[in-house]
Amino acid sequence: MNLFVEIFYLAAAVLFILGLKQMASPVTARRGIVWAGIGMVLATLITFAHPHVNTNYLLIIIGIAVGGGIAWKTGKEVAMTDMPQMIALYNGMGGGAAAAIAAVELIKQHEMDSTVQLLAVFGALIGSVAFSGSLIAFGKLQGIKQLRGAFRFKNQQRINAGLFIVVAWMGLGIATSGTDYGMFTLFLFFALALAFGVMMTLPIGGADMPVVISLYNAFTGLAVGFEGYVLDNPAMMIAGIVVGSAGTLLTQLMAKAMNRPITNVLFSNFGETTGEAQEVSGSMKAIEAPDAAIMMAFAEKVIIIPGYGMAVAQAQHKIWEMTKQLQERGVTVKFAIHPVAGRMPGHMNVLLAEAGVPYDIIYDLDEINEEFRTADVALVIGANDVVNPIARTDPNSPIYGMPILNADYAKNVIVVKRGQGAGFSGIENHLFFADNCRMLYGDGQAVANELISNMKEL
Amino acid sequence: MEGFIAIYIFILAGFVGYEVISKVPVILHTPLMSGSNFVHGIVLVGAMVVLGQAEGFTEQLVGFIAVVLAAGNAVGGYVVTERMLEMFKSSKGDK
Numbered sequence: 001m002n003l004f005v006e007i008f009y010l011a012a013a014v015l016f017i018l019g020l021k022q023m024a025s026p027v028t029a030r031r032g033i034v035w036a037g038i039g040m041v042l043a044t045l046i047t048f049a050h051p052h053v054n055t056n057y058l059l060i061i062i063g064i065a066v067g068g069g070i071a072w073k074t075g076k077e078v079a080m081t082d083m084p085q086m087i088a089l090y091n092g093m094g095g096g097a098a099a100a101i102a103a104v105e106l107i108k109q110h111e112m113d114s115t116v117q118l119l120a121v122f123g124a125l126i127g128s129v130a131f132s133g134s135l136i137a138f139g140k141l142q143g144i145k146q147l148r149g150a151f152r153f154k155n156q157q158r159i160n161a162g163l164f165i166v167v168a169w170m171g172l173g174i175a176t177s178g179t180d181y182g183m184f185t186l187f188l189f190f191a192l193a194l195a196f197g198v199m200m201t202l203p204i205g206g207a208d209m210p211v212v213i214s215l216y217n218a219f220t221g222l223a224v225g226f227e228g229y230v231l232d233n234p235a236m237m238i239a240g241i242v243v244g245s246a247g248t249l250l251t252q253l254m255a256k257a258m259n260r261p262i263t264n265v266l267f268s269n270f271g272e273t274t275g276e277a278q279e280v281s282g283s284m285k286a287i288e289a290p291d292a293a294i295m296m297a298f299a300e301k302v303i304i305i306p307g308y309g310m311a312v313a314q315a316q317h318k319i320w321e322m323t324k325q326l327q328e329r330g331v332t333v334k335f336a337i338h339p340v341a342g343r344m345p346g347h348m349n350v351l352l353a354e355a356g357v358p359y360d361i362i363y364d365l366d367e368i369n370e371e372f373r374t375a376d377v378a379l380v381i382g383a384n385d386v387v388n389p390i391a392r393t394d395p396n397s398p399i400y401g402m403p404i405l406n407a408d409y410a411k412n413v414i415v416v417k418r419g420q421g422a423g424f425s426g427i428e429n430h431l432f433f434a435d436n437c438r439m440l441y442g443d444g445q446a447v448a449n450e451l452i453s454n455m456k457e458l
Numbered sequence: 459m460e461g462f463i464a465i466y467i468f469i470l471a472g473f474v475g476y477e478v479i480s481k482v483p484v485i486l487h488t489p490l491m492s493g494s495n496f497v498h499g500i501v502l503v504g505a506m507v508v509l510g511q512a513e514g515f516t517e518q519l520v521g522f523i524a525v526v527l528a529a530g531n532a533v534g535g536y537v538v539t540e541r542m543l544e545m546f547k548s549s550k551g552d553k
Contacts, residue, residue: 009503012500016497016500017474017478019493019497020475020478020479020490020493020494020497021478023482023486023489023490023493023543024478024479024481024482024483024486024490025483025486026483026485026486026546026548027548029486029489029543029546030540030543030544030546032493032543033489033493033496033536033539033540033543034540036493036496036497036536037496037536037540040496040499040500040502040532040536043500043502043503044502044503044506044532047503047506047507047510048506050506050507050510052507052510052511053506053507053510053511054510054511055510055511055512055513056509056510056512056518056521057510059509059518059521059522059525060506060509060510060525062522063505063509063522063525063526063529064502064525064529065529066526066529067525067526067527067528067529067530067533068529068530068532068533069533070530071529071530071531071532071533071534071537072533072534072537074534075533075534075536075537075538075541076537076541078538080542083488083492083538083542084488086534086538087488087491087492087495087535087538089534090495090496090499090530090531090534090535090538091495091498091531091535093527093528093530093531093534094495094498094499094501094527094528094531094535096523096524096527097501097502097504097505097523097524097525097527097528097531098501098504100505100508100520100521100523100524100527101501101504101505101508101524103520103524104508104509104512104517104520104521104524105508107516107517107520108517115461213491214491217491217494217495217498220495220498220501220531221475221494221497221498224498224500224501224504225468225471227501227504228504229464231504231507231508233503233504233507234467235500235503236500236501236503236504237464237467237468237471238467238471239497239498239500240471240498240500240501241467241468241471241472241475242471242472242474242475242478242494242497243475243494243495243497243498244472244475245471245472245473245474245475245476246475246476246478246479246494247475247491247494249475249476249479249480250479250487250490250491250494253487254487257484337484337485339484342488344487344488344491345484345487345488346484346485346486346487346488346489346490346491347488349484349485349486349488349546350488350489350542350545353542353545353546353547354545356547358547358548358549359485359546359547359548360548360549361549362485364483364484364485
């Protein structure tokens with residue numbers, strides 16, 4: 001390869017790694033993505049001078065304009081609440097691109113080194129799975145009716161396992177047969193690989209999607225790395241494998257935060273517990289907005305626990321307004337974020353940041369859990385399972401063992417909630433029946449408005 | 459590429475990815491997933507190389523699909539990551 005091209009690719013790889021490193025701190029994160037972006041532009045431009053790029057220049061430019069244009073527009077317009085499914089979609093596109101690269105290389109049927117051929121096929125398989133799987137994940141999070149919930153039927157795991165064995169067997173056949181494989185076999189291999197991605201994702205419920213999206217992100221990274229080896233392109237190899245390993249770690253961290261082993265997510269058993277659930281004792285006690293406003297306004301420390309419900313009600317701006325009011329009165333206000341609040345770890349932080357909440361009053365579970373004992377009020381808005389004390393006490397509960405925010409240790413708990421029903425997982429929340437807990441019924445945004453106006457009158 | 463060099467690259471890059479992510483606070487997990495999603499948009503380079511030497515209709519078609527998808531990955535990944543990170547602000551008033 002041309003030395004000039006090599007140098008640019010090296011620079012791009014270094015910029016990617018430095019950029020990712022900068023993203024590790026909120027102070028430098030913005031600079032990090034810009035650096036990585038510069039790397040991408042350099043690598044893309046210099047590829048026009050790549051010795052293997054001799055034809056189809058116009059098609060390349062049109063392709064970049066079409067794909068990039070659509071992505072630019074959708075990326076600029078997507079609401080922050082919908083971010084997880086957009087990430088899934090863009091990620092799936094990358095996986096599809098890696099698989100398509102492998103497809104072209106295999107269609108050519110030129111002589112390949114056996115390792116190269118094996119990695120080409122392997123990259124094609126995981127790229128295809130990441131592509132079709134991510135599309136399903138996107139559809140589920142987007143709320144497309146036919147895809148919602150966990151789609152299950154009898155013997156599903158066996159059928160999926162069978163499908164996987166067939167796909168893997170065909171892949172191995174193609175990888176080891178030199179140039180002797182037929183076009184129809186190749187086509188069937190890709191079709192079945194795509195089908196497997198769909199089948200693998202369908203039975204997984206919406207709550208587990210973040211882990212799945214993260215896993216497919218790692219898959220795409222690996223696929224890109226392998227196809228990089230096929231194309232003899234070190235920039236793709238480095239960037240792909242860095243993302244592959246980073247994505248694997250991130251997937252593990254997320255699964256751990258949800259207290260669900262990855263195998264459990266993929267071959268899901270959610271809700272299939274044995275034994276009787278603990279009976280709830282006590283009753284839910286309602287509170288009106290004026291009383292809740294007084295309680296918080298005269299408190300010393302208030303901890304707010306936002307959940308996805310708050311974002312759905314678009315209440316985050318109002319909550320921040322309320323927080324500022326409390327701060328003016330000298331109340332210490334902190335936000336406590338559960339690792340799986342929102343649709344994805346860190347998603348809630350993005351939503352709060354959008355509303356203008358500074359990140360240094362936002363704390364994660366480990367940092368804040370001890371503080372609930374000294375808090376006068378814990379305000380739970382739009383969160384449910386992540387504050388359910390049953391996770392500590394009832395081994396029969398499906399969420400048993402999941403780390404929770406200890407809202408029940410606060411002197412008073414106020415729960416903002418639409419109605420009396422159970423949460424996303426359908427599990428009864430024992431916190432709501434606790435003696436120190438009061439329910440403030442209503443839509444998140446309307447309630448926040450009422451609280452604000454009541455505080456102003458005090 | 460020499461097989462062993464490739465193994466070195468794969469293994470070292472794997473360590474780098476692990477190290478870089480292991481120190482990231484939870485608040486940045488979503489932007490970070492998005493950011494790493496952007497980084498594998500480098501697949502665009504490979505898609506360009508493949509299309510840049512494609513002959514015949516099938517190769518051109520599949521190569522073109524590769525470029526469109528890869529460009530979507532890269533551009534989309536950048537736009538959403540940048541939008542998210544732009545919003546993170548400290549109360550101490552640094553920009």
